[in-house]
Amino acid sequence: MFYIRTADKLQRTARWIEQLPGGLAYLKEVVLEDRLGICASLEAQMQELVDSFFDEWAEAIADPAIAAKFRQFANTDEGLEGVETEKDRDQSRPVYWPRDAATEDFAGLRDRWSSTSWQPVIEASYFAGADDMPNGVSAAIKRGDTQLALWRVKGRYYATQQMCPHKRAFALSDGLIGQDVPSSSSSCSGAANANDARNGEKEETQGEVTEAAAKTAAAPWISCPFHKRNYDLSSGACRNDDALSIATFDAEERADGLVYLRLPPVEELDAALGTSKWKVKKGDAEGEGPFAELDRKIGFKGRRAKKPGVRPVGDLPMRRPVEVMAGGGCGGAPEW
Ligand code: FES
Structure with a gap:
């Protein structure tokens, strides 16, 4: 508590103790010998902290209304993998970014669909309150094998493909909205x-x-959360990378309480924008990976202390109850 009360914002404990007048010796006097007469107060504050702690993620999972916000798609419980995984140092991780951007003329798709029709995709109530928020409200929509992004911003709906063509990340609905002043x-x-x-x-x-x-x-643009390519939500043009563009779709709310998108037949949509076509796969990555050069430099040879074939020991019991360490918290803290 003494650290919490006296450290600067985001100051690590190492920097804090370095800058504490009197250093470690002074700290011992304060917390062990009660030099300042504040130990009872610090104890009470710590107890309040422990008593008020709760596991936000456990709460979210237990509450269906909150858990629903973490579904991949707003219109279905189904999911789609946007990137393959691979093993690295005995751990599974997403494959590295692809070497090349997808430079197809996605924006031009709206003029090339063989036909389009208005199709309901989600209840308009999902976007309640959107007009009061600067970033509006967004939704990831699954249609066949295709992922779409849908926004309500300042009273209007916009819809695009979900994939950012820069590194083929299915993430545009998580981006920030911007709008130029006309x-x-x-x-x-x-x-x-x-x-x-x-x-x-x-x-x-x-x-x-x-x-x-x-x-x-004057139309808003969406900024990809990864490397900030900015796409015009009206034209689909990328404002800071001429090689890139995204498909856009007309969207509107109707009296039946549903939001409709004007889409091509699902097979045609999937052929152009399907997840299985664009998801990042093994072999798409650039070069040998970002850590290969570092591994060579430091002579990294993996887990040298283990013989091949020796399995890690699993399910080691905690020697003390987690409550002692984390105040009845999430239960994930090891004892060290
Ligand atoms: S993935 Fe790089 S800007 Fe979107």
């Missing part, structure tokens, strides 16, 4: 939305800037 030359269209242009409005030349182009400029 310039004065296009502010006349600020209240409108790019979806309107896609839904049938014609572009009309207005000086050098078309009205639809001005609307597109």
Whole structure:
């Protein structure tokens, strides 16, 4: 408690004790000899901390309403693996990033589908409160083998593919929304939305800037949570990497309380955007992996102290109850 009360924000204990006037000797005087007369207070504060501790993850799993927020997809309990795993030093991990980005013209798919139809994908109530939040509310949607991302932002719906083509990460619904402030030359269209242009409005030349182009400029963009490629939610263009783009889809809420997407037939959708086609697989990685050079440099040879074939000893019992260490907590703390 003395450390918690006196350390700077995010200051590690090592730096804290280095900077504590009097160092370790002073600390012993404070906590063992009660030099400052605060030990009873520190004990009480520690007890309060222990008494108020609870395992947030255990609580989340036990509460169906919270657990539902951690489903992969908002419209189904089914799941899809977006990346293969492989063994490394006896442990399973996702394969490394792929060597190449997916540079297909995903944005152009909307003009190449053989046909499209409006299809309900999720209840609109899922997005309750979205308009009060700067990032809106997003949902990952599963359709066949394809993963889609759907947002409600400032009263409008936007839908795209879920995969960021940079490293083929299925993550766009977890990104942050951004929106440029319209310039004065296009502010006349600020209240409108790019979806309107896609839904049938014609572009009309207005000086050098078309009205639809001005609307597109005001459309929000999604920033991939991994390496911050920014995609226009209207056009699908990547704003900071010309080689990349994403597929976008029209989306709207209807009186039946459902959100609809205008999608191609599911087979066609899967052929273009299916998870099994794009998920990162063994062999897609760049080079020999990020740690190979380091392993060579330090002469790493794996678990040299173990003979081949010797299995790790499992299920060693804890020598003391976890409660002693973690105050009745999550139960995962080893004794060392
Ligand atoms: S995976 Fe790299 S920016 Fe999205």
